[in-house]
Amino acid sequence: TFRQVSLLEHLEISQVNCLNEQQEHNLRSIVASKKINPPGSSVYLASDADEQLLVNICFNQAVRIRTLVIRTKVAAEGPKTIKLRVNNPSISFSDVEGAADKTFAQVIELSAEDVTEGKPIPLRFVRFQSVNSLHIFVESNQGESEQTRIDAIDVLGVPVEATKDLSGLRQEEH
DSSP, rough: OOOOEGGGGOOOOGGOOEEBBTTTBBBHHHHTTTOOOTTTTTOEESSSSSSEOOOOOOOEOOOOOOOEEESSSSSGBBOOOEEEESOOTTHHHHTTTOOGGSSSSSEOOHHHHHHHHHOOOOGGGSSSSSSEEEEEEOBBBBBOOOOOOOOOOEEEEEEEHHHTGGGGGGGGOO
């Protein structure tokens, strides 16, 4: 099988942002190292006014994304319904709230186990072929809590450049 790597090393950190984040618990703090935030870390991302978050992850080159990892230390505050869009850099809550599911690249219901254990979430690979920015709309959390908490995010796949010479790749896609 084709080896996937963490794409966090290809983040464009200056462009990474999150709407409705707390100033002291922000997205940049958990991805600034360009590696997945370790379980022992004390930094995390938390929502501010309500449970929703709009996480905007920008890459410095086009990537193909296969898998997403989202981990939280507080099960009730872990994301539940997440809706993904790609390549929509100026996205805001008005673009995603109430939007039909079909307008998203993928809609995923996460279990408490998925987010407390940071289980890999497979994506519909065909919809994430040439991604410059990934947008994760966290619509709800596990415990219907006012606050959503994310301790770590990882995005796995391959840079598009790295796949150009792999003609054998086509056969395994469906």
